[in-house]
Structures are given as C-alpha cells and as structure tokens.
Amino acid sequence: MSTPFDFSGKTVFIAGGTSGINLGVAHAFAKAGAKLAVISRKQDKVDAAVAALKTHGGEAVGFAVDVRDYAAVEAAFKETQSRLGAIDVLISGAAGNFPSPALGISPNGFKSVVDIDLLGTFHVLRSAYPYLNKPGASIVNISAPQAYIPMEFQMHVCAAKAGVDMVTRVAAMEWAAAGVRINSVTPGPIDGTEGMNRLAPNEATRKLVAESVPLGHFGSTDDIANACLWLSSPYARYVTGVVLPVDGGWSLGGLSVSSAGMKKAFTAAG
Numbered sequence: 001m002s003t004p005f006d007f008s009g010k011t012v013f014i015a016g017g018t019s020g021i022n023l024g025v026a027h028a029f030a031k032a033g034a035k036l037a038v039i040s041r042k043q044d045k046v047d048a049a050v051a052a053l054k055t056h057g058g059e060a061v062g063f064a065v066d067v068r069d070y071a072a073v074e075a076a077f078k079e080t081q082s083r084l085g086a087i088d089v090l091i092s093g094a095a096g097n098f099p100s101p102a103l104g105i106s107p108n109g110f111k112s113v114v115d116i117d118l119l120g121t122f123h124v125l126r127s128a129y130p131y132l133n134k135p136g137a138s139i140v141n142i143s144a145p146q147a148y149i150p151m152e153f154q155m156h157v158c159a160a161k162a163g164v165d166m167v168t169r170v171a172a173m174e175w176a177a178a179g180v181r182i183n184s185v186t187p188g189p190i191d192g193t194e195g196m197n198r199l200a201p202n203e204a205t206r207k208l209v210a211e212s213v214p215l216g217h218f219g220s221t222d223d224i225a226n227a228c229l230w231l232s233s234p235y236a237r238y239v240t241g242v243v244l245p246v247d248g249g250w251s252l253g254g255l256s257v258s259s260a261g262m263k264k265a266f267t268a269a270g
C-alpha cells in the first residue's frame with residue numbers, strides 16, 4: 001500500500017528500531033521520504049537495519065545503544081542532530097518481554113523489563129527533548145494492551161507499560177506549550193514479531209490468540225506503521241496525550257484477553 005503521508009526532509013528517530021514492529025515503522029517513514037536514525041543494543045542488528053533503510057534512497061544512521069544507559073542515549077541524539085538535523089518525529093519502542101508467573105520472575109527479571117520499557121522510555125524522551133524540532137515535533141511511545149489489561153504471566157510488562165502510558169499523558173501536558181505532541185500506540189498481536197513468538201510460540205496458542213481478536217486475525221507491522229505516520233503528521237495536529245489501540249478490537253476484552261484466557265494460552269504453550 002503506498003502512503004498518503006509525506007515526510008520528505010524530516011528526521012525520524014526510532015529507539016528499538018532495528019527489528020519487528022519498530023523496524024516496520026522505520027521502513028514506512030523511510031518510504032515516505034524521511035531521514036532515519038535507529039538505536040538498539042546489538043551492532044549487527046543496527047548495521048542491518050541501516051543498510052535496509054538506505055534502500056529507500058534516503059539517509060539512515062544507527063547507533064548501538066542500550067536505552068538503560070542515559071549518557072549513551074543522549075549521545076545518540078546529539079550525533080543524530082549533527083548528521084541529520086533536529087528531530088521531527090521520535091518513536092520510542094525498545095522493550096523486553098518474557099512470559100512468566102509472578103513467582104517465577106526474579107527481582108532482576110522484573111527490574112530488567114521495567115528498566116528497558118519504562119525507565120528506558122523516560123531516558124529516550126528526556127534526552128531527546130533538547131534535540132526536538134519545536135514547535136511541531138511528534139512523539140509516539142509504542143506501548144501494549146498490557147498497560148490497561150491485567151494479564152497473568154505479564155506482571156512485569158503490565159506494570160512497565162502502564163507507566164509508559166502515564167509518561168505519555170504527563171509529557172503531553174507539560175510539553176504542549178512548546179508545540180510537542182506525544183501519544184501512545186498499543187499494538188494488538190502482530191504477526192511475525194519477536195513479541196508474538198514469545199507469547200504465542202506454537203500453532204495452538206497462535207490460534208487461541210487469533211480467535212480472541214474481534215476482527216479475527218493478527219495485525220501486521222504496517223498496521224502499526226500507518227498509525228504512527230498519521231499520529232506524526234499534520235492530520236493529527238490536534239491529537240495529543242492519546243493511548244490508541246491498534247489491535248483489531250482485542251482490548252475490548254473478549255474472553256481470551258481476560259486473565260483466564262491468557263492463562264490458558266500460556267499453559268497450552270507449556
């Protein structure tokens with residue numbers, strides 16, 4: 001599908017933009033004419049993403065950075081501004097997840113997910129702020145339905161992503177006067193991603209998950225990319241502080257999204 005959005009000359013920075021949903025979002029912005037900067041921990045993933053993004057004909061840079069390292073994140077923004085210009089669009093999507101009952105999560109396991117998803121989001125937003133092209137910059141946090149649906153085996157992720165959405169709302173209020181909009185997108189189950197491989201690792205659980213979506217199927221990375229394009233475009237200029245589910249109706253709360261449903265899925269997964 002070709003995009004109706006034009007981001008020619010704009011600089012887009014994507015934290016966690018080297019695989020899965022966020023890389024799909026990066027490709028969508030690159031196709032729409034944007035210059036791309038991506039960060040994630042692994043140099044090989046960064047290099048591969050940068051090479052793939054350049055095939056759309058525009059500029060792309062990447063840095064191997066752990067969002068838990070505030071100084072390294074800040075350095076990536078500084079370098080991006082000097083190479084690509086001030087940041088027009090920021091997507092914050094670095095995250096970690098593993099399914100486990102609460103009693104199977106060690107303190108360090110809980111801390112790791114909160115440090116990547118929640119503290120990492122704060123690091124990204126706070127260090128980006130001086131490098132944003134203001135007024136007019138747009139930020140999208142990639143959150144998850146776990147932010148507002150309590151799910152068994154996901155206590156750490158539920159806690160972290162609920163925090164991410166609150167960060168979205170508070171930043172929307174504090175930064176509106178500077179002309180910075182910020183919203184969350186909460187993807188439903190997205191096919192072919194690491195997140196779904198972890199939460200639905202076999203055909204039985206995939207079927208359970210797909211059947212629990214009112215629209216009846218998994219989403220694609222394009223579905224999330226299209227929401228990010230719209231939210232970051234002038235067509236959404238009056239939209240800020242919103243938590244937008246892009247999930248085929250999943251978060252409306254069918255049986256399988258409920259605690260019992262998730263328990264059944266993870267138990268089936270072994």
Ligand code: COA
Pocket residue numbers: 095096097098099100104105106107108109110112113194195198
């Ligand atoms: N069940 C229970 N605990 C687990 C676990 C699992 N499946 N996987 C990891 N942990 C625990 C580890 O045992 C460790 O705790 P400990 O020190 O008390 O033993 C803690 O989590 C940190 O693990 P480590 O591998 O050192 O962390 P990391 O910082 O290298 O990686 C993770 C972070 C654990 C989130 C890892 O899964 C990751 O890198 N994920 C990124 C990719 C991803 O999750 N994609 C989907 C996004 S939705």
Ligand code: NAP
Pocket residue numbers: 015016017018019020021022039040041042043045046065066067068093094095096116120142143144145186187188189190191193194195196
């Ligand atoms: P993914 O491919 O594993 O994407 C995660 C990205 O974050 C990778 O680029 C990863 O690269 C990076 N990352 C992880 N830890 C990091 C850290 N400490 N510092 C910097 N970068 C880090 O998974 P995905 O499934 O596409 O998920 C993408 C986003 O969508 C996440 O925010 C997730 O919570 C959300 N989401 C996904 C689904 C789904 O169905 N998949 C549903 C709801 C929400 P490195 O390994 O190189 O660091």
